Amino acid sequence: MPEIAIAERAGVGADGHPRPTEDHVVVLDNAVLVLDGATSSDPSQPPGGWYAERLARHLGDGLRAAPEADLAEALTRAIGEVSTENQLLPRQSPSSTVAAVRWLDDRVDALVLADSPVAGFGGFGVDVVSDDRLARLRRRGLLQTGADVRRRRNAHDGFWVAEAEPGAAAHAVRRSWPRADVEAVLLASDGVSIGVDQYELFGWPEVLAIARTDGPDAVLDAVRTAEKQDPDGDRWPRPKRHDDQALVLVDFTSGGIQGLP
Known part of the structure; x- marks a missing residue:
């Protein structure tokens, strides 16, 4: 078992x-979500956290029942279950x-849907599994309003995210690494990955080194410190001064990774 x-x-x-x-973070016997x-x-919709909690529960239950299930198929089922249970409609729902990330005897699987990345470390170097479709649309100025977001959500000219369309799971970014090659994996919400992608405070190898040496909270501290130094978003424009943060380190080794900090 990894730490x-x-x-x-x-x-x-x-x-x-x-x-x-x-x-929301869920830890299973052989997976982390x-x-x-x-x-x-x-305001007429339930909050995103309400939806994320229910989806996390259904996805976790599905993977507990079938620990080796295809991740995209498990996510498809979970989205459908939450949508049916709560009578959610596409483009009108949170x-x-x-x-x-899920580990088996022979491999480690990663799945990313929308902007919560996974970074794998091991014999293959550093492999960042990210879904940049949202970021590309923002850079092009195509997500200026709520109507823009709704129009491009789960659309082929837009971005894909878990909502009330089970088919969105098929558009997730996926990776599988040989189990013997994987030494550590990080999972992050965008309130943490923004420190890498936008603030450029550090790269993913540095995030791993900090998380291993001082704990994942130290990475969150570094991002928050940067945001406090830019309270009005002059240097780093953003919709909220501080976003929610979640960072998980899955460490398959007891020592450091050779060739990385």
């Missing part, structure tokens, strides 16, 4: 006030990212 270390921290709402985290519920601007 697993988890750090979580709530962010603030769009109004700047504290509120419960919408990130990180889900990040999307904050909705529609949504969530999904990052999943």
Whole structure:
């Protein structure tokens, strides 16, 4: 069994006030799940955290019952179950990212849907499993309004995310590594990965080194410190001063990784 270390921290709402985290972490016997519920601007919808919690529960139950199931198929079933159970309609429902890592005797599988990445480390070097479709749309200025987001959500000219369309799971980014080659894996919500992708505070090898040496909370601290130094988003424009944060280290070795910090 790998050693697993988890750090979580709530962010603030769009109004700047504290509120419960919408990130959810599930640890199973042979898998870890990180889900990040999307904050909705529609008050008539349940919050993203409500959806992420239910999806995490259904996906976790499915993988407990079938530990070797195909991850995308398990996610497809879980999205369908939550949608049916709660009478959710496509493009009119809350949504969530999904990052999943599952280890078997012969391999380690990773699945990423929307912007909660997974970074694998081992004999293959550093392999970041990320879904950049949302980021590309934002860079092109195509997600300016709530209507833009709804129109491009789970659409072939847009991005894919867990919502009320089970078929979205088939569009997840996936990776499998030989089990013997994997030494550690990180799963992060975008409140952490923004420190790599946008703030450029560190690279993924440095995130691993900090998480191993000082614990995952130290990575969260570094991101929060940077945000406090840019309270109005002048250097790093962002919708919220502090997003929810979740970081999980799955360490398959007792020592450091050769060739990495």
